[in-house]
Amino acid sequence: MASRSHRLRQDDKRYVWHPFTQMQDWLRERHPIIERGEGSSLIDVDGRRYLDGVSSLWVTVHGHRKPAIDRAIRAQLAKIAHTTFLGLSHPLAIELAKALVRIAPDGLAKVFYSDNGATAVEIALKMAFQYWQQQGGRCLRKTRFIALDESYHGDTLGAVSVGGIDLFHRLYRPLLFPTWRIPSPYRSPWDRSRRPDSLERLESLLRRRHDQVAGLIIEPLVQAAAGMLPSPPGFLKSIRSLCSQYNVLLILDEVATGFGRTGTMFACEQEGVTPDLLCLAKGITGGYLPLAATLTTQEIFDGFCAPYGEKKTFFHGHTYTANPLACAAALANLHCFERERTLDRVRPKIAQLRRELESLRSLSHVGDIRQVGFMVGIELMRDAARGEPYPYEAKIGMRTILEARRRGLIIRPLGNVIVLMPPLSISSRDLSRMVRIVADSISAATE
Ligand SMILES: Cc1ncc(COP(=O)(O)O)c(C=O)c1O
Known part of the structure; x- marks a missing residue:
């Protein structure tokens, strides 16, 4: 008997059209089907746990299943x-x-x-x-x-x-x-x-x-x-x-x-x-x-x-x-x-993120790292020294986020730019883990 997740995946491919998605690729790929959330984590129907590195498209503030909001x-x-x-x-x-x-x-x-x-x-x-x-x-x-x-x-x-x-x-x-x-x-x-x-x-x-x-x-x-x-x-x-x-x-x-x-x-x-x-x-x-x-x-x-x-x-x-x-x-x-004085508490985390992102500058295909608060764009380039971009067809952003997913982090790129926008409530430990996974994923996708 087909598992629940297999059936869901089949029906998703059969009936659903996803936003901002090349569906020809989607139909060939395997994507997580998220069923639950907890704090900064998303959990899929197979029970796999991921860090939500883009706040579910830039919306989650105090984490998922926040008791006061529930x-x-x-x-x-x-x-x-x-x-x-x-x-x-x-x-x-x-x-x-x-x-x-x-x-x-x-x-x-x-x-x-x-x-x-x-x-x-x-x-x-x-x-x-x-x-x-x-x-x-x-x-x-x-x-x-x-x-x-x-x-x-x-x-x-x-x-x-x-x-x-x-x-x-x-x-x-x-x-x-x-x-x-x-x-x-x-x-x-x-x-x-x-x-x-x-x-x-x-x-x-x-x-x-x-x-x-x-x-x-x-x-x-x-x-x-x-x-x-x-x-x-x-x-x-x-x-x-x-x-x-x-x-x-x-x-x-x-x-x-x-x-x-x-x-x-x-x-x-x-x-x-x-x-x-x-x-x-x-x-x-x-x-x-x-x-x-x-x-x-x-x-x-x-x-x-x-x-x-x-x-x-x-x-x-x-x-x-x-x-x-x-x-x-x-x-x-x-x-x-x-x-919870959320704004006071996010400030040191913004500084931590800035410090830790510095380590990514040594990666040869990182062209630019832009950060405003908890909004980050990491631009990948074929030749960062000469400012030569990856071509659109290289799908370098998509390749990088798929590497991240394998490592337990959900993010979504904008073309060749890797976007990070964690929930304001993310712990300092998860913030470090996110940056480490991003570094490994960029290396894996670009080398
Ligand atoms: C600056 C800005 N304005 C408007 C929108 C559109 O918002 P929505 O997707 O809720 O229609 C977005 C979405 O990303 C945005 O970033």
């Missing part, structure tokens, strides 16, 4: 699993909105819920656009957005329109709205080209076109899906002042960076920046359930308040907006941050 969801389940947020409200969504406003940068006053990062971004873009349309007069011309090359804001068409990763986005261009772009500020160690300065480009664009720009969207401090590309200190602050100077709304996408990943609750705190719109998702529920929020200012909110007949309503919503179970998880997540 309890909060169960308590809400005993009341109601879902009730609509269109025309009704519920206690936990109200409490959570208040808590988010309290921890968000000063000036953000209102919370609009949705259910994933891409929708949080869509909402910010539509709010910014509609805000200017409702201001009328010369503001009617403010219809364009500015985004960075290499940016990633999700996979729905609005989010793809402001995305800048050719591999993911180019094909869809005929379906997208036009976006003005500025270069990413990140320079790799082997980049000798004289690319234009991002801020100079932005200023020149705004000087000429600001009256047509509704907003600028950016991932603060680090362009995550581009391969963890950090921006130089002061960059975000300069973006903020240019947006203010030219009357352009600043949208910060903290879907990846929010909830402690960079060492502070939100990345923008590190440069003392308040956006006009802030997009949150992923870690908002501690990695438990899909929930997102777009926060904005009283001023933008007021731009939508008008007599019914003027039709200034924000005509946007999703069926599961502010799902009560997800709100319960999110509130419990925030309580854990406070009660």
Whole structure:
């Protein structure tokens, strides 16, 4: 009789289509089927245990099966699993909105819920656009957005329109709205080209076109899906002042960076920046359930308040907006941050990670190691000294993560970049083990 895991694997291959996955390869390969989690570990149906080195796609904060979050969801389940947020409200969504406003940068006053990062971004873009349309007069011309090359804001068409990763986005261009772009500020160690300065480009664009720009969207401090590309200190602050100077709304996408990943609750705190719109998702529920929020200012909110007949309503919503179970998880997540001083406790671990990653620099195919808090990208290169990349077909990132998997670590690459983003709760011992496995896996895959 076929084992349970064998049957599951067969049915997965027969019925399922996985995201961001070349299914022709998938159908030939054998992948873990994860059944349980405990702290920083994932356990598959065969009972094998793995370290979760990417926080289950950048979401897990306090670990899996965190008792306080489990309890909060169960308590809400005993009341109601879902009730609509269109025309009704519920206690936990109200409490959570208040808590988010309290921890968000000063000036953000209102919370609009949705259910994933891409929708949080869509909402910010539509709010910014509609805000200017409702201001009328010369503001009617403010219809364009500015985004960075290499940016990633999700996979729905609005989010793809402001995305800048050719591999993911180019094909869809005929379906997208036009976006003005500025270069990413990140320079790799082997980049000798004289690319234009991002801020100079932005200023020149705004000087000429600001009256047509509704907003600028950016991932603060680090362009995550581009391969963890950090921006130089002061960059975000300069973006903020240019947006203010030219009357352009600043949208910060903290879907990846929010909830402690960079060492502070939100990345923008590190440069003392308040956006006009802030997009949150992923870690908002501690990695438990899909929930997102777009926060904005009283001023933008007021731009939508008008007599019914003027039709200034924000005509946007999703069926599961502010799902009560997800709100319960999110509130419990925030309580854990406070009660366990999660941010204080992650700081020494960030320093430990930085120290231990240094040992990887001696590996001959490691070209660059980029770290912002607990977000790490290790770029592999065919010839690191000359800056010669591995070709796409070499699948070097995939080969490396399969080596890691054999050694008991689950990670996921971005092309040739090995991404590490452990749960903030990871122990210092597991952190060291993760780095050791990554070193061995890179050696095994590249030599
Ligand atoms: C910065 C950023 N924005 C938006 C998204 C999209 O989030 P979701 O996958 O929840 O739609 C991501 C996902 O990785 C992200 O990194």
